[in-house]
Amino acid sequence: xxxxxxxxxxxxxxxxxxxxxxxxxxxxxxxxxxxxxxxxxxxxxxxxxxxxxxxxxxxxxxxxxxxxxxxxxxxxxxxxxxxxxxxxxxxxxxxxxxxxxxxxxxxxxxxxxxxxxxxxxxxxxxxxxxxxxxxxxxxxxxxxxxxxxxxxxxxxxxxxxxxxxxxxxxxxxxxxxxxxxxxxxxxxxxxxxxxxxxxxxxxxxxxxxxxxxxxxxxxxxxxxx
Amino acid sequence: xxxxxxxxxxxxxxxxxxxxxxxxxxxxxxxxxxxxxxxxxxxxxxxxxxxxxxxxxxxxxxxxxxxxxxxxxxxxxxxxxxxxxxxxxxxxxxxxxxxxxxxxxxxxxxxxxxxxxxxxxxxxxxxxxxxxxxxxxxxxxxxxxxxxxxxxxxxxxxxxxxxxxxxxxxxxxxxxxxxxxxxxxxxxxxxxxxxxxxxxxxxxxxxxxxxxxxxxxxxxxxxxxxxxxxxxxxxxxxxxxxxxxxxxxxxxxxxxxxxxxxxxxxxxxxxxxxxxxxxxxxxxxxxxxxxxxxxxxxxxxxxxxxxxxxxxxxxxxxxxxxxxxxxxxxxxxxxxxxxxxxxxxxxxxxxxxxxxxxxxxxxxxxxxxxxxxxxxxxxxxxxxxxxxxxxxxxxxxxxxxxxxxxxxxxxxxxxxxxxxx
Numbered sequence: 001x002x003x004x005x006x007x008x009x010x011x012x013x014x015x016x017x018x019x020x021x022x023x024x025x026x027x028x029x030x031x032x033x034x035x036x037x038x039x040x041x042x043x044x045x046x047x048x049x050x051x052x053x054x055x056x057x058x059x060x061x062x063x064x065x066x067x068x069x070x071x072x073x074x075x076x077x078x079x080x081x082x083x084x085x086x087x088x089x090x091x092x093x094x095x096x097x098x099x100x101x102x103x104x105x106x107x108x109x110x111x112x113x114x115x116x117x118x119x120x121x122x123x124x125x126x127x128x129x130x131x132x133x134x135x136x137x138x139x140x141x142x143x144x145x146x147x148x149x150x151x152x153x154x155x156x157x158x159x160x161x162x163x164x165x166x167x168x169x170x171x172x173x174x175x176x177x178x179x180x181x182x183x184x185x186x187x188x189x190x191x192x193x194x195x196x197x198x199x200x201x202x203x204x205x206x207x208x209x210x211x212x213x214x215x216x217x218x219x220x221x222x223x224x225x
Numbered sequence: 226x227x228x229x230x231x232x233x234x235x236x237x238x239x240x241x242x243x244x245x246x247x248x249x250x251x252x253x254x255x256x257x258x259x260x261x262x263x264x265x266x267x268x269x270x271x272x273x274x275x276x277x278x279x280x281x282x283x284x285x286x287x288x289x290x291x292x293x294x295x296x297x298x299x300x301x302x303x304x305x306x307x308x309x310x311x312x313x314x315x316x317x318x319x320x321x322x323x324x325x326x327x328x329x330x331x332x333x334x335x336x337x338x339x340x341x342x343x344x345x346x347x348x349x350x351x352x353x354x355x356x357x358x359x360x361x362x363x364x365x366x367x368x369x370x371x372x373x374x375x376x377x378x379x380x381x382x383x384x385x386x387x388x389x390x391x392x393x394x395x396x397x398x399x400x401x402x403x404x405x406x407x408x409x410x411x412x413x414x415x416x417x418x419x420x421x422x423x424x425x426x427x428x429x430x431x432x433x434x435x436x437x438x439x440x441x442x443x444x445x446x447x448x449x450x451x452x453x454x455x456x457x458x459x460x461x462x463x464x465x466x467x468x469x470x471x472x473x474x475x476x477x478x479x480x481x482x483x484x485x486x487x488x489x490x491x492x493x494x495x496x497x498x499x500x501x502x503x504x505x506x507x508x509x510x511x512x513x514x515x516x517x518x519x520x521x522x523x524x525x526x527x528x529x530x531x532x533x534x535x536x537x538x539x540x541x542x543x544x545x546x547x548x549x550x551x552x553x554x555x556x557x558x559x560x561x562x563x564x565x566x567x568x569x570x571x572x573x574x575x576x577x578x579x580x581x582x583x584x585x586x587x588x589x590x591x592x593x594x595x596x597x598x599x600x601x602x603x604x605x606x607x608x609x610x611x612x613x614x615x616x617x618x619x620x621x622x623x624x625x626x627x628x629x630x631x632x633x634x635x636x637x638x639x640x641x642x643x644x645x646x
Contacts, residue, residue: 009451015458022465080450102454102488105461153526168464172485179523191527216471217478218464 001025001116004045006036006062007078008054016049019105020112022167033057037065040073046119047074047112052090063093074115078103104173110163127162130224131208134162143206153178154199161212161222170219196220229382236378237371244367252360259352260327264310267329267345270295271308275333278341294346304332304340315346324350388412392421399428401435402503435502442498449491456484493614496554497601500621505548513543513645514577516552520560521575533567538576545645547626555622558615559584559641566639582643591639595632 003025007013010031017027028045030036033054040048040062052059063075075095077087087098096115099108117125117136125137133142139155141148150158160177161169174192200212213221226234274297277285284297308331314323328346335341392409399407407428409421460481463469469477499505521528521535528535545552563573563586571587597603599620602613623630629644 009455011455012451012458015455015462018462019458019465080454101450102457102484105458151526168461170461170464170481172481191530194530195526217474218481 001046001112002044003027003112004030004036004039004048006030006033006048006054006059007051008032016108020109023109033059033061036062040066040071041069044071045073047076047115049076049078049108049112050095052077052079060090060093063090063095067094072119074112074119076108076111076115104170104176106160106164106167106169106173107177109167110160110177113163129162129165132203134159143203143208146206148202148206150199150202153195154202157195157199161220165222165224168215168218168221174219228386229379232382233375233379237375240371240374244371248363248367251363252356255359256356259356263327263347263349263352264329267310267327267347270345271329271331271343274343275331279335282335282337282339296342296344298342300340300342302340303334303338304342306334307332313346324348325353385414388414388417389420392417392424396424396428401428401432402506406432439502439504442495442502442504445495453484453488453491456480457488460484490614493618496618497614497621500551500618500625503625505551508546508548510544510546511549511552513545513552513556513582514539514541516556517560517575517577517582520557523557524560524564527564528573531564531567532570533564534572536572536574538574540578543577543582543645545626551622555619558619559643562615563639563641580644580646582645584641584643586639587637588639590636591634595634598632599630
C-alpha cells in the first residue's frame with residue numbers, strides 16, 4: 001500500500017513512517033498542508049493519514065481540495081481533538097475514519113487495512129491467510145474451508161491480529177479495540193487473555209495452526225510460522 | 226415586595242400622615258374662625274344691651290329671635306364685673322334632643338349701683354353643620370387627591386423603572402455561550418446607563434474568560450495528546466525490536482503502562498472540564514434503556530466469562546433530553562463498575578421505571594464512605610490501577626442535567642440509583 005502521512009510533529013510522523021514500513025507499506029511524509037496538497041495532486045495514495053491541526057492550515061482543507069479535484073484514496077483523520085464536531089465534520093466531508101491521539105499502532109494499522117478493503121471492492125472482502133479465510137462482508141471465518149463459529153469479540157480480535165501480523169500487539173490496544181476507549185476497564189486484561197485463549201483453542205480445534213504467541217511483558221503476536 | 230409596591234406604600238403612608246395632620250389643622254382653624262365670629266356677635270349684642278341698661282336703667286324689651294335667647298336680670302346689689310363665653314347643650318323638647326349653644330355670661334353694675342346679669346345664648350348647630358360639611362368635603366378632596374397622586378406616582382415610577390426591568394429581562398436570558406456579548410440597550414436615565422455599562426463590561430469579561438478557558442482546554446488537549454502520542458508510538462516501535470533483553474522489556478513495559486495511565490488521566494480530566502464548560506451542549510432525545518442494553522451487550526462476553534447473570538426489569542424507555550456522548554459515557558461507566566467490582570457467579574440487575582434507573586450488583590463489601598466514591602481520584606484499595614475518575618465523571622454529568630445519583634451498599638449488594646427525571 002502507498003501511504004501519505006500528513007503530520008506536523010516530526011517525531012510522530014517519523015514513528016508512524018517507521019511502523020508502517022515494518023508492515024511493508026510505502027510511506028511518504030508531509031509536514032505541512034501545502035506540502036500535502038502538492039503531494040496528493042501529483043501521485044495517488046491508497047490512504048492518507050491526516051492530522052487536522054497543521055501549522056499552515058486545517059487538515060480538512062486537504063479533503064476539500066481532493067474532493068474538488070476528484071482525487072481518490074482513503075482518508076484517515078488523526079487528531080488530538082476528540083470533540084464530536086470535528087469528527088462529524090471530517091466524516092461528512094468524505095473522510096473514511098477518525099482516530100484520536102494518542103493511538104496504538106495496531107489500531108492505526110487495523111483502520112488503514114479496513115479503509116483499504118472498503119475502497120477496493122474487487123475480491124478484497126476476503127482475507128486469506130494460510131488455512132484461515134475471513135469473509136469481511138458476511139463476517140464469516142473458515143478454517144480449512146470449515147466454518148468457524150466465533151463470538152463477535154473473537155471475530156474482531158482475529159481481524160485485529162490479521163491486520164497486525166508479525167507485530168507485537170499490546171493488551172491495552174486490544175482492550176481499546178474491543179471495548180472502545182470511553183470505558184476505563186482495568187482488570188480487562190484478564191478478559192483479553194481469555195478471549196485470546198478461546199480464539200486460539202477454536203482455531204486449533206478446527207485443525208488450524210497455533211499462530212498466536214504470548215510475548216512476555218507486552219502482549220501478543222500473530223506469527224506466520 | 227417589589228420596588229413599585231414598596232415606594233407606593235411609603236408614599237401612601239407619608240401622604241396619609243400629612244393629610245391627616247393638615248386636615249385636622251385646617252378643621253381646627255376653621256372652627257376657631259367660626260367661633261370667633263359667634264363670640265364677636267355675642268359680645269356686640271351684649272354691649273348693646275349693657276349700654277341700654279346703663280343708660281335707661283331698665284331692661285330693654287327683646288324679642289328672642291330664632292336661635293337667640295337673651296336673659297337679662299336686675300338685682301339690687303352690686304355684682305362682680307365678670308364675663309365668660311362657653312359652650313353648652315340645651316334640651317329642646319320639640320326635637321327631643323340637646324342642641325349645642327354658645328353663650329355669654331356677663332355680670333356688671335349700673336350707675337345706680339344695681340347689679341345686672343346678661344345671658345345670651347346663640348345656637349351653633351348650623352355652624353356645626355357647616356363645619357361638618359366642610360370636614361366631609363375636605364375628606365373627599367384629600368382622599369381623591371391621594372388616590373390621584375398615588376396613581377400618578379405608580380405610573381411614573383413604572384415608566385421610569387421600565388428600562389431597568391427590560392435590562393433584567395435581557396440579562397436573565399443571556400447565555401454566556403451565545404455568539405454575541407451581552408448588549409443592554411441605552412436608556413435616557415444616567416443611573417441605568419451606568420448599571421447597564423457595568424453589566425455589559427462584566428459579562429464581556431466573563432465571556433472572554435470563558436472563551437479563553439475553552440480555548441485553553443482545547444489547546445491543553447492538543448498539546449498533551451501529541452507528545453503522549455509520540456511517547457506511545459516510540460514505545461510501541463521499541464517493542465517490535467527483536468533483540469530486547471528481559472531488563473529492557475521490563476523498562477518498556479513500565480513506560481507503556483505509565484503512558485496508558487497518563488492517557489486515561491488526561492482523557493478523564495479533559496472530559497470533566499469539557500462537561501463543566503458545557504462543551505457538550507447539543508442535546509437530543511436519547512433512550513437510557515437503549516443505551517443500557519447496548520452497554521450490557523458490549524460486556525456480554527466479559528459477564529459470560531465471570532458467570533455474571535443479568536436481569537432486566539424495564540418498565541420505561543427512559544427518554545431524556547441530553548447529549549448522546551455524555552449519556553453513553555454515563556451509562557457505560559456505571560455498567561463497567563458493576564462488571565468490574567462483581568465477583569465470579571454474581572449478578573447485575575437493571576431496573577428502569579418512570580423516574581429511576583437502578584443498577585444493583587453483587588460485589589465485595591465497600592469499606593469507604595459511599596459519598597467519597599464520587600470524589601476525584603478516589604482510589605479503591607481493591608483496584609490500585611484504577612484512575613479514580615469514573616464516578617466523578619458520572620456525578621459531573623448527572624449534575625449538569627439536574628439528575629441525582631446516589632450509592633448505597635448492603636453487605637455484598639451494591640445499588641446505584643439514578644433519578645433521571
